[in-house]
Amino acid sequence: MKHITIKDVAKKLNVSISTVSRAFNNKYDIKEETKEKILKTAKELGYKPNPIAKKLSQQRSFTIGIIVPEFSNNFFPEVMLGAQEVLLKEGCQALIMQSNHSWEVEKKNVETLVNNMVDGLIISLTSESKNNAYYNDLIKQNIPIVFFNRTVDQIKASKVLFDDYKWAMFATEHLIVQGYKNITHLEGDKNLTLTKNRLRGFTDAHKKYKLTVGKVVPCGFKMEDGERVAQEMIDKSEVPRAIFAANDSSAVGAISVFKKNGYSIPKDIAIVGFTESNLAKHTTPTLTSVEQPTNDIGQTAAKLLLEQINTKGLFVPQTIVLNGRLNIRDSSVKII
Amino acid sequence: MKHITIKDVAKKLNVSISTVSRAFNNKYDIKEETKEKILKTAKELGYKPNPIAKKLSQQRSFTIGIIVPEFSNNFFPEVMLGAQEVLLKEGCQALIMQSNHSWEVEKKNVETLVNNMVDGLIISLTSESKNNAYYNDLIKQNIPIVFFNRTVDQIKASKVLFDDYKWAMFATEHLIVQGYKNITHLEGDKNLTLTKNRLRGFTDAHKKYKLTVGKVVPCGFKMEDGERVAQEMIDKSEVPRAIFAANDSSAVGAISVFKKNGYSIPKDIAIVGFTESNLAKHTTPTLTSVEQPTNDIGQTAAKLLLEQINTKGLFVPQTIVLNGRLNIRDSSVKII
């Protein structure tokens, strides 16, 4: 497969390659007439600028890297879609990699992307990642990075966050005001800021209503985590009256184990999820959940990153917090 | 951010850049001693080969592009994981793009990847794609492509397929042998081979048992499609006794509408899905579904592609058909 190059176009028209290059990059003076002529024959010849050569020459790739822990949950795909919308408008391309919940893979992905000269990175950390120093180093090397949702406080970079505290509080409150006592929180992966914030929302909701804070059970974000924890609760005969789960996946996992063991939702156990997934509307009962503005998160992260890239250095890290919504469904309503 | 280059290493050691290059590419003669010396100081200096320059110079990228219609369903992420496993072993990297069910986006993705000098492509077509000519052109240009699952007959390339016919037949048979009559098939997106094959399996299962073939309703692969079709059935009072759905998503969509309208599954309507999703085990009732060997599909596609890349030209397109499994769950059992 032979690529047509700028040279072929130049030769065909008896102009220099620099003229052809100029025709494709509006920033230089060039006679309108020759420009059109070049553009026309370039199209005829099927010329496509080679981005690789452009990258090498410009030391800039017009590509940004996106690293997410997983694709399986539909949260991340939706965020990426949002990011791609704004990147596309700026002529940037997204290079997507998944770290598959492993810090090693995440680090390797970062290196691959940096070596491939991405202009910047949009990252949501794996649950495991503890290497803030690594990222702070990268940032010191002037590699633009924006983090979203899964991040840690110690990293000094722009961030797009969801107010997990506030919405965890709302979610818990929703259970409390309906009169549920003995509410247990299934805690997400530790050492993520969002996990701490959701926990804080959970406890503060109790405090607000002057209730003793419910139990907190380490769980995780996967269905299997929810299944495991629910099974443990049943085995220990410590099944709570209501649950505020780490996320929808763990909630769904827990629900299925509870139901299998004869518990009825919400009659025996009320349950609220987090991070509205496409599951929520289709489980039985339908799942109450906090909806995050996925598309908006992606768009905001991309905008922030592009801004940072274009202002080279003299920018201040920003943290933008976005709003959500509590979708109340059958899994949490009080049956009288 | 200043990258350390081959030059820096060469200067430091007073050797030529070609020697340094050779030290990193074992194929040339080079004194073991100098090689080690170079590798050592390269590491000290923090030298990382620049893949962009390598691509430009070698006209080969050691990157393969993967294009899928979507990430939302967990079928495609699992396939990609499988592909990445084998690619990684060969020192290849995967560049993933989603076409978001649009032929225009798919075409643009292909162009982006080709321009970025991917060594080959692994593609699952969007439902819309009708442009076989486009792909046949690409193949004529010697761009290695392997298609998986979603493909059309007219494209002359290697393919990794699932025997949709066989497993659709098994799925339908499973309903028939339990005594269900009046079985309706929710048909997937038209003009995909797999849709035709599933339909053929559906009809042939009926023929095998000398039954009149059930109704076929055009549906699609999304939850909304299932919801829409179920609602139409209810509105027209044409609710069947059993359903073989296009896939799990459409099955789940249909189930939720039926349940909302007072139908009981499987008592009133038995239902079987296709392409085991993480939903199947967690719906109520749990969903009978055909499980596809996702990881294996990815691995096989990647192997086929690498083989094709390495044998440049003198290879024959292969079609590999993989096997699956019917997971029988509550949604399809006969209640006596």
Place this chain on the structure above:
DNA sequence: TTGTAAGCGTTATCAC
């Protein structure tokens, strides 16, 4: 075994 130099397809800095 090592060095020299041309080339990969662009962009960018000079002249003219």
Place this chain on the structure above:
DNA sequence: GTGATAACGCTTACAA
């Protein structure tokens, strides 16, 4: 306005 030409970082004949 346009054309040479030197980068960008690497590979790879060909010489030495």
